[in-house]
Amino acid sequence: MQHSLLIVMRHAKTQASSPSGDDFSRALTPRGSAAALAVGAWLHARHPDLARIVSSTALRTRQTVAAVTVPWGQTPPDIRWDPALYLAELDVLLDAVSAMREATTLLVGHNPGLEDLVRYLVSDVDDWPQVQTAGGKLMPTSAVYVLELAGRRGTPAPGSAVLRDHVRPKLLATGAATDED
Numbered sequence: 664m665q666h667s668l669l670i671v672m673r674h675a676k677t678q679a680s681s682p683s684g685d686d687f688s689r690a691l692t693p694r695g696s697a698a699a700l701a702v703g704a705w706l707h708a709r710h711p712d713l714a715r716i717v718s719s720t721a722l723r724t725r726q727t728v729a730a731v732t733v734p735w736g737q738t739p740p741d742i743r744w745d746p747a748l749y750l751a752e753l754d755v756l757l758d759a760v761s762a763m764r765e766a767t768t769l770l771v772g773h774n775p776g777l778e779d780l781v782r783y784l785v786s787d788v789d790d791w792p793q794v795q796t797a798g799g800k801l802m803p804t805s806a807v808y809v810l811e812l813a814g815r816r817g818t819p820a821p822g823s824a825v826l827r828d829h830v831r832p833k834l835l836a837t838g839a840a841t842d843e844d
Contacts, residue, residue: 668767669760669784669810669824670710673777674719674727675699676804681722687749691726698805698832699730705830706769706807707734714766715741717759719748724771727805731769740769748772753779761818778802784810786822791829806831 676695681688691699706713716732716739718724725744732739747755750773757780759770770777778801781788785808788801809828812819 666814667764667812668710668827669764669812670706670713670767670769670807671777671781671810672702672727672731672769672771672807673774673802673804674721674723674771675702675730677723686721688722690722691730695723695804696726696730699727700733701832701835702805702807702830703731703734705835706731709828710767710809711735712767713740713769715743715763716769716771717743717745717748717763718771719751719773720744720746721749721773724748724773728771731771751776753783756780757783757818760812761816764812764814764816764819774802781808781810783821784812784819784824785826788826791826803831803833 675698676692677689678692681690716728718728728742732742745759748759748770751759753776756770756772756776760780763770781801788808807830808826810824811827812824
C-alpha cells in the first residue's frame with residue numbers, strides 16, 4: 664500500500680497585534696523568526712524531498728514559510744497560498760488534506776484548527792512523551808507533526824495516520840523559543 668507524508672506546522676510566534684489592528688496582518692516576533700528558521704533547518708535535514716507547501720495567506724504564515732524555506736536556497740518546495748486556510752476549522756483542513764496526498768506536503772496554518780486536525784488523524788497523539796512533557800499543549804507556535812497517511816486519495820479516516828516525528832522549538836538545541844504562545 665502506498666503512503667504519503669503530511670507535515671503539519673503551526674505558524675511561528677507573532678506580535679500581539681498589528682499596526683492596523685487586524686489579526687490577519689500580525690507579524691512574526693524576532694523569536695518567532697528564529698524558531699521558524701530553526702524548524703526549517705530541521706525539516707530540510709529530515710525531509711529534503713519536501714515537494715509542496717500549502718499555507719494560509721495571513722502575514723504570519725507567509726513569514727513562517729519564508730523562514731522555513733531558507734535551507735532549500737534557490738530550489739524551495741512549490742508553495743501554494745490558500746485563503747481558505749486562514750483560521751480554518753477541521754472540515755476545511757480535511758478537504759485541503761484530501762487534495763494534497765500525492766506528494767510530501769507541509770501544511771502551515773493556525774490553531775485551534777491544526778490541533779483538531781492532528782487529534783483527528785492521530786488517535787494516540789496525546790500519549791507521545793513530547794506532548795506530555797509540554798503539559799498537553801499539542802500545537803504551540805512553530806510545532807511540527809510529521810504524519811504518515813495510508814493511501815494517496817480521499818479524506819483520511821479518523822485515527823488513520825501514524826505519527827512519525829515531531830518537533831517544536833523547545834526540543835531543538837537552538838534555544839530559539841519556548842512553548843509559550
